[in-house]
Amino acid sequence: MFSGIVEETAVVTRLQKEDGNLHLTLKCSFVNELKIDQSIAHNGVCLTVVSLDDDTYTVTAIQESLDRSNLGLLEVGDKVNIERSMLMNGRLDGHIVQGHVDQTAVCKDVREADGSWYYSFEYEFDREMAKKGYFTVDKGSATVNGVSLTVCNPTDNTFEVAIIPYTWEHTNFHRIKKGTVVNIEFDILGKYISRLNQF
Numbered sequence: 001m002f003s004g005i006v007e008e009t010a011v012v013t014r015l016q017k018e019d020g021n022l023h024l025t026l027k028c029s030f031v032n033e034l035k036i037d038q039s040i041a042h043n044g045v046c047l048t049v050v051s052l053d054d055d056t057y058t059v060t061a062i063q064e065s066l067d068r069s070n071l072g073l074l075e076v077g078d079k080v081n082i083e084r085s086m087l088m089n090g091r092l093d094g095h096i097v098q099g100h101v102d103q104t105a106v107c108k109d110v111r112e113a114d115g116s117w118y119y120s121f122e123y124e125f126d127r128e129m130a131k132k133g134y135f136t137v138d139k140g141s142a143t144v145n146g147v148s149l150t151v152c153n154p155t156d157n158t159f160e161v162a163i164i165p166y167t168w169e170h171t172n173f174h175r176i177k178k179g180t181v182v183n184i185e186f187d188i189l190g191k192y193i194s195r196l197n198q199f
Contacts, residue, residue: 004094004148044146046099094148133191
């Protein structure tokens with residue numbers, strides 16, 4: 001379980017394909033605090049630490065994760081938003097994030113607004129999935145590349161988010177431009193409510 005509050009951006013140092021799996025090796029400032037079997041969200045995708053080196057760690061993404069996310073598009077040198085699993089003894093600063101990315105979206109526009117930025121995203125709309133809670137609502141929560149955000153101006157298949165300078169600087173949002181593919185996770189509360197309404 002995560003909160004969508006990114007700790008830092010890790011740099012991809014190595015990518016290795018093995019059958020349908022992708023091994024990602026990354027470098028971050030707290031490698032010495034990590035343990036084998038620990039869960040870390042990578043651009044919102046929960047992955048398990050499988051090996052540790054002096055200043056890098058490795059996780060493995062299976063085909064299901066690659067199909068639903070942008071992890072398969074990563075290249076060496078890319079920055080990935082990372083967050084360790086949530087401690088249950090403090091405040092929930094973001095929202096409840098599972099680390100189970102639902103699908104990808106494409107950035108359609110970025111515009112500056114007095115020192116902050118508005119990003120517009122478009123995703124593939126599926127009416128049956130929307131009935132199960134795969135949609136956004138105005139002022140609701142959504143996770144974009146692992147970042148907990150408040151939704152603005154949603155339509156059936158688009159939404160906007162506002163990014164403050166701190167988030168822009170401390171996540172990979174400063175690398176997102178028109179055409180960039182991002183990971184999205186819809187709000188789990190909406191999914192539960194939609195499911196209850198089916199009974």
